Amino acid sequence: MTGIKGTGQSPLSYIDQLKSMQEKKLQSEQKVTGQQELKQEDFLSLLTKQMSQQDPFKPVGNDQMIAQMASFATVDGISKMNEQFGGLNAAMTSNQALQASSLVGRDVLVPNPTGSKSAEGGVAGMVKLPQSLNNLIVRVENATGELVRSFDLGSKPAGDHRVAWDGKDDRGNMLPAGKYQLKVSGLADGKNSEFDVSTYANVNSVLLGNGDGNVMLNLAGFESPIKLAEVLEVGKA
Structure with missing residues (x-):
């Protein structure tokens, strides 16, 4: 990993360093492994570099260190939350498709x-x-x-x-x-x-959509499917 110049200068915040290093890291890692995101170990390595190369006369304060760790925890938490919402959305879409199958x-x-x-x-x-x-x-x-x-x-x-x-x-x-x-x-x-x-x-069949979470219905006489959410009323079979 490229070293961070901090001696004799005001130390860069974690977020600023993360942004400046992300492009170089992604380019090198994508060629070797295809990895396209920074993980927790990358943050810890970056934080260690910052602490070891900081100006001894102007060390990073506790409040700044805590702020950097809190920033990482927030980003990591949002990432995990997005993954959980993605799984929940997939489960709800499957459940909607199962219920919509009764409309055929x-x-x-x-x-x-x-x-x-x-x-x-x-x-x-x-x-x-x-x-x-x-x-x-x-x-x-x-x-x-x-x-x-x-x-x-x-x-x-x-x-x-x-x-x-x-x-x-x-x-x-x-x-x-x-x-x-x-x-x-x-x-x-x-x-x-x-x-x-x-x-x-009349409903001919049910589609899961294009990965956007929408359940689609193929209707007799319609060239394109419509969203299940657009249905106003369900009539007799």
Whole structure:
């Protein structure tokens, strides 16, 4: 280890020395062992060097020595705490994935107005109304944005309300399978406004995510998985 010049000068603090030596130590050790962090023995060796090479007329005071040791203890404690949190996070993620596996085959409500229609089915969702409305209109659009169906839900109070489309057009013909978007609007305070719509989708499988602690769900008709935390409601299987 490179010696520390301290004689005749004010001794550097442990943190300052640690920062100045870290880059050189990492470069040399990474070539030999691949090690990329300083350990407790490195601190003790550094502290011994500092004490042996300090100015005898200006020795390091007890308060400064204690401060350096406390700084190391704090850094070491934070490092161990991070490791423990990492293990706890992994355990919680595994537990969430195990619980989420029970959702496979069930319908979940997600904050997306576009739903996937099967050949003989429709699309169901939920609309959130900030206030009561007298004439709530539902418009259904296909993947190209073409209006294929519209119907009136009538008067609804404020709150969450289920929206269900049977998959047919205005003439009663069953439309082909694919993605369809539900749009809900009505007069609020004299102005025509659109309201947030969520739709139901079937859970195909469960993923552990990308190591970020998030449990992901693969949904039928969705190109990308969504986070388990985004699920608003769990429906029937």
